[in-house]
Amino acid sequence: MHQAHIVGVGMTDFGVHETPLTELFASAAFDALDDAGVGGAAIESFYLGNAMSGQSEGDTHLAPTIASHLGLAGVPCQRYEDACATSSNAFKHAVRAVEAGQHDVVLVGGVERCTTTTGLETPEMTSVFASASHRQYEQPTGISFPGVFGLLTTRHMHEHGTTEEQLAAVAVKNHGHGTLNDRAQFGTETSVEEVLDSPIVATPFRLFDCCPFSDGAAAVVVANEDVAADMEADSVAVTGIGHATDVVPLAEKEDLTATQSARDAATQAYEAADIGPEDVDVAEVHDCFTGAEILAIEALGFVEDGEGGKAAVEGTTALGGRIPVNPSGGLKAKGHPIGATGIAQLVELTEHLRGEAGERQVDGATHALAHNLGGDAATTVVSILEGDA
Template structure:
């Protein structure tokens, strides 16, 4: 058992922000500290995530800059970068640290700006994101991330008969959920027909199969299990963490649609938490593309291989369904400020299990899972959180 408890969470709206990265992060960090009722001098360390600001904003060594802005220049800080799994990996390292007694209580979070507020338009930002694909074997071919996940998904369609309509159902569901989340980048009632009518980005993905580029920040306060009742807010336990990995580039993976890293990470996290997929009440999944959500619902054991598409079409992953997936709206509708996504998922798990999210509340949400993948799934961090005993 991981032995850690989340006692405070905060996040900005995901969308378009004109603020600097330190300012934006502060808008998540201070609410997280307030939520926990923790003073800064009670924090022992800062685990910080940012993926791309070197490339996108000529900004590295960002941890001390952000720490200075929020007045935390008296604790050790480190920046993590693991592509889109950046802040989940920072969180995993923080959970291990408090679980093992290295620190008592720490701040974890991430920030990223990906919109034209950075000065980069979408084509240039797409090239920035593509830095996570293989430099020698993939980038020279022009492979960017819609193409990466199109390759995974096309193979899934080939093996199992997954359809574009089923993928579209994922987009429709996540927009439906996002519509109930006032921090989401996009809401709106979409239909399958609208999704299928969109322009092709990378076959089989159309525009609405792809998550947006967003700006945003998220932060959580994590303490050891033993201190979980020492703060103002209701703590939610982190009972399992798993970190699965796989070869990069794609050509070195044994299987594309299997997403081995998600399976290995889930196995490790479930074992750690002593739960089975059937115990999971809801999940936040890394749906950078609709196909990624379908693959992940299988890798996490919610459905048999090949059943992820039909399950989405049958509403099993919708609020009120068998296992609601991405009640927050997911990356698809909530948005995807890369380095902020991992701890934003932890924020949603925490608030769902506390019962604080209003109309998008999952009924009897006691056990939630977060699935945050990096790059082409070379890294996947899985977190199991449960109502505090």
């Protein structure tokens, strides 16, 4: 089996972009190709993550269209959709193809616009997002994703005594990290008081517990060990990927706070990488809501079950802490252009493993983990990257 490496990375700023999806993605993709030091002719296949441009922009069959725009027409193209885990799923398949020797060098990326640049206002976009909940059993209740994660988090508060202040501490941490990231949508600090004063969106989440709607794109070039050895930029090895699902709808979950698909995916990824959670130096996790980060760091084994809320308050997961989580600002402050999020996590982590993360750098990081979740916490992809320090 070949060893897959990330050999080039690129991403746009996350925020508001008027440019069409093709051009938005091209900006990230050309940066990734330039970073790798390869031209488009080297790319043998294109893996695209895009969750909802059919619904939000009337734009489908997007992978070949983007490939054509990039000058890659001819290569096999595939679009993945798995709600918020969309581009991590594309990444997994790209890595598996390289591992199997089916391709030597491939392009993987994600793109999405979720702001009013699509022509949709926030209530309409909220409905588009909600299409990822169960069509028969959940959508008719009017629930949307703040409500889905609100239910999971409310149960965590009931079981473990997690507090609104602890939730707010996650937002404060990630906003703080975001101030160090030029690409982040929110570059401003917040405070526990400001979070707790913000309006309720869905119990227990207030506005500042929720990630924003964002436009953006991210791309990575994945190659085998031989190609990676010849590349100009530092490469990082993809040493483990786990991918698991959980029952849908929420009402059928055995344990609402376990996010079982994350535990299963993490187990697979740790085993493949031959490491444990204690070996991870830096992580990007799926903090679509503050409560989601708390569930994630427990599922990943960074803290004991029930200790996730305290971790944010005590600085365990802050830059400089025992296990820095979401140094990019996370979905909460960096932004969450759905189909781009999974790859953007990998861009951030690659920069840490290369020692190129600037003010956000986790010094000496050699092992990094990305956790990307979709739907009713029902899909999770966990990827582990390894660098040379």
